[in-house]
Amino acid sequence: MAWNNRQMPTTMVMMATICALVGVSYAFTKGDVSPHTRPNILHGMKRPILDQIATTLFKLEQDRVESSSVVDEKGRVGEPMEWSEKKSLANTFSEIMAGGIGYQFKQFVADIVAGEYDEAATKAEIEEFVLGSTVAMYSFTTCPFCRRAKDYFEETGIEYSVIELDELEGNKGNAIRATLGRSTKRTSVPSIFIKGKCIGGCNDGPGLLPLAESGELAELLKA
Incomplete structure (x- = not known):
């Protein structure tokens, strides 16, 4: 937030x-x-x-x-x-x-x-999503950090998959966010993964834009 x-x-x-x-x-x-x-x-x-x-x-x-x-x-x-x-x-x-x-x-x-939810099923769903694309992101539609990350991907031509947590039915988005928090040690969005590895958000963790600026993002995408 x-x-x-x-x-x-x-x-x-x-x-x-x-x-x-x-x-x-x-x-x-x-x-x-x-x-x-x-x-x-x-x-x-x-x-x-x-x-x-x-x-x-x-x-x-x-x-x-x-x-x-x-x-x-x-x-x-x-x-x-x-x-x-x-x-x-x-x-x-x-x-x-x-x-x-x-x-x-x-x-x-x-x-x-x-609240109460099937944590094992949620973990499996997260794993399937983050491993299913080279670049995967969990996002909120209203979050400016998420929109800035999407803008970067689109402007640089990097293909990515995204799940908007605030558009999921019921309490599913909150369950995913809680599970992500325990596995990545951050509950904020965006939560960005490259080849299954979390790189944090837009500006932190280390973050999409810092990695892009240092040249490390290109290396991660090539590896």
């Missing part, structure tokens, strides 16, 4: 609200709650509490995207493209949130929002 100055306070309120609801995020982000313990915590929480958390997350995220949505020069609706620029405040904040405590918190939230 990406934020500007106006969205960041809302995001902080969202994080504080969720922390208060779950009452365990501090232990999780400090590493006191392991991935093996997490399912027990979630199963120990009453269903109405999880539903309340998920509902709050969906509403806050929808409000955030809707309030900041614009139409870009290609007619696509979503958050402003300038947010995806390397030196933007939104990109800097996203990179900070991508690792360490930021990742752990976002993964915890992603697991709650995903």
